[in-house]
Amino acid sequence: MSKDQRVRTRDFLMGLAKAFAKYGAPSHRIEYLLELVALALEQPASFVVIPGVIWVSFGDEDHESSTHLIKVGQSWHMYKLSLVNRLCKNVIAGDLEVRGAVDRLNVIAAEPDWGVGWSWAAYPVVSFTICMIGFGGTWVDGAISAVLGLGVGATLLRAFPHLIPFLDAFLASFISRVIMTAFRKYQPTYCYNHVSIVLSAIVNLLPGLSITISLIEVATKNIVSGTVRIFSALFHASMLGFGITSGRAVVTWAPDNIDDTTLTHCPPAISPLWNFLFFPPLCFSFLILFEARRPQFLHISLVSTIGYTVYSVLSTLPQFSTSAGQVVPNAISAFTIGVAANIYSRLTKDVAVPAIIVGIVMLVPGSMGVRATLGFFGKNSTDAVQVVFEMLMIGMSIGIGLFMASLAVFPIKGPRYKVGFLQNSQARFHPKLTIFLNSI
Structure with missing residues (x-):
C-alpha cells in the first residue's frame, strides 16, 4: 500500500467512525464494524469509542503507529445510519474501493433532513x-x-x-x-x-x-x-x-x-x-x-x-x-x-x-x-x-x-453457522470477515 493510499484509507476510517457516532450507532456496534472495515482494507487499526470521543490508533509495516482523537457529538439519524451500514457492507465485500467509499460517505452526509x-x-x-x-x-x-x-x-x-x-x-x-x-x-x-x-x-x-x-x-x-x-x-x-x-x-x-x-x-x-x-x-x-x-x-x-x-x-x-x-x-x-x-x-x-x-x-x-x-x-x-x-x-x-x-434470531449470521472462506479476495486473510459477509 502506497503512502497516498494509506492516508486515504485512514481518512476514510476516521470519517466512517465519525459518521457512525453522529448518526446514533451504539459504541459496541461502531467498534465492531470499524474493525471489520479496517481488516478488509488491510489497515491495522484499533478503535475505542466513548460518548463524545473516538480514539483511533493506526499501525503500519514499519511498526510505526499514530493515534487520533476525534471529538463528535451524538445525534439520531436512522436513515443515514442505515446507508452508512450498507456502505460498510459494500466495502467489506470488496464491491467499493476507498475513493468511491469516501465519495459515497460525503453523499450520505449531504442527504437532507426533515425540515x-x-x-x-x-x-x-x-x-x-x-x-x-x-x-x-x-x-x-x-x-x-x-x-x-x-x-x-x-x-x-x-x-x-x-x-x-x-x-x-x-x-x-x-x-x-x-x-x-x-x-x-x-x-x-x-x-x-x-x-x-x-x-x-x-x-x-x-x-x-x-x-x-x-x-x-x-x-x-x-x-x-x-x-x-x-x-x-x-x-x-x-x-x-x-x-x-x-x-x-x-x-x-x-x-x-x-x-x-x-x-x-x-x-x-x-x-x-x-x-x-x-x-x-x-x-x-x-x-x-x-x-x-x-x-x-x-x-x-x-x-x-x-x-x-x-x-x-x-x-x-x-x-x-x-x-x-x-x-x-x-x-x-x-x-x-x-x-x-x-x-x-x-x-x-x-x-x-x-x-x-x-x-x-x-x-x-x-x-x-x-x-x-x-x-x-x-x-x-x-x-x-x-x-x-x-x-x-x-x-x-x-x-x-x-x-x-x-x-x-441473530441479526447477522454468526458463529452458529458454518464459517468457510469465501471466494471474495477481500475475505481471504481473516475469518471474521467471512462471518460478516455471510449476511450480505
Whole structure:
C-alpha cells in the first residue's frame, strides 16, 4: 500500500467512525464494524469509542503507529445510519474501493433532513399523545402538554446546548404551576395533574433511552463507554428533577391547599380504545424526530406497534401493575421488538438498529423515562434511591430482552453457522470477515 493510499484509507476510517457516532450507532456496534472495515482494507487499526470521543490508533509495516482523537457529538439519524451500514457492507465485500467509499460517505452526509417545521410540529404531538396514553390525562391536560411541548421543541431546535434540560423543565413546571393555581382559584374542583403534564411536555428530554443503551454497552464489555453514558444520563435526570422542583417552588402565590387532591373531582378516564388512534401519530412523530425516511416507515412502525401492543397487554395484568413488576412487560416487549427487527434484518439484509431504537423509545417514555422520574419528587430521600434502582432494573430488563432476541434470531449470521472462506479476495486473510459477509 502506497503512502497516498494509506492516508486515504485512514481518512476514510476516521470519517466512517465519525459518521457512525453522529448518526446514533451504539459504541459496541461502531467498534465492531470499524474493525471489520479496517481488516478488509488491510489497515491495522484499533478503535475505542466513548460518548463524545473516538480514539483511533493506526499501525503500519514499519511498526510505526499514530493515534487520533476525534471529538463528535451524538445525534439520531436512522436513515443515514442505515446507508452508512450498507456502505460498510459494500466495502467489506470488496464491491467499493476507498475513493468511491469516501465519495459515497460525503453523499450520505449531504442527504437532507426533515425540515425544522416538521421537527417542531412533532414535539407537541409527542407530548399530547404521551399525556393521553401514558398518564390517562384529560383533553385539557393533553392540550396544555402540547403547548408546553411546543415551547420545549423550540428550545431544542435552537443551538442552546447548556442547561437546556434545567431551563426547559423549570419553565414547563413554572407555567404549569401557574395554570394550576388559576384552576384552583376559578375551578377549585377541577382535577389537574401537574407532574404528569410537565413530564409529558419534557418527555423528549427524559434519559430512558440513554440509560438503556448504557446498560447494553456495559453488558457487551464496553465498560468505559457504558459507565460514562449512564452517569451522564443520571445527572441529566437529576437536572430535570431540579428544574421541575424549582419551577414549582417559584410560584409562591399558590394557595396552601393546591396539592390537596381530596378537594378535586377527577372525571373518568377516556376509553382505552382512544389509544389506537393516538398511537399512529405518536409513532410518526418519533419517526420524524429520529430522522427516518419513507422506505423505513413501514417496518419501523410495524415493529413499534408489535412491541407496544405486547407491553400494553402485559401491563394490564394485576401481577405486573407494581413498579417492580414492570420489568417483566418491558423485557418481553423488548424481546418481541428485537425478534421482529432481527427477522426484518435477516430477510432484507438491512440493519436492525433503527427499528430497535424507535421501538424501545415507544417503551421507555411510559415505563422508565416517565414513571421512574416521578420518584425524584418524593417527600423523603429514599424515593430518589429507589427510583435510581428502578431505572437501572427496567433498563436492564430491556437490554436482556434485546440480548435474548439476538440469541433467538441473530441479526447477522454468526458463529452458529458454518464459517468457510469465501471466494471474495477481500475475505481471504481473516475469518471474521467471512462471518460478516455471510449476511450480505
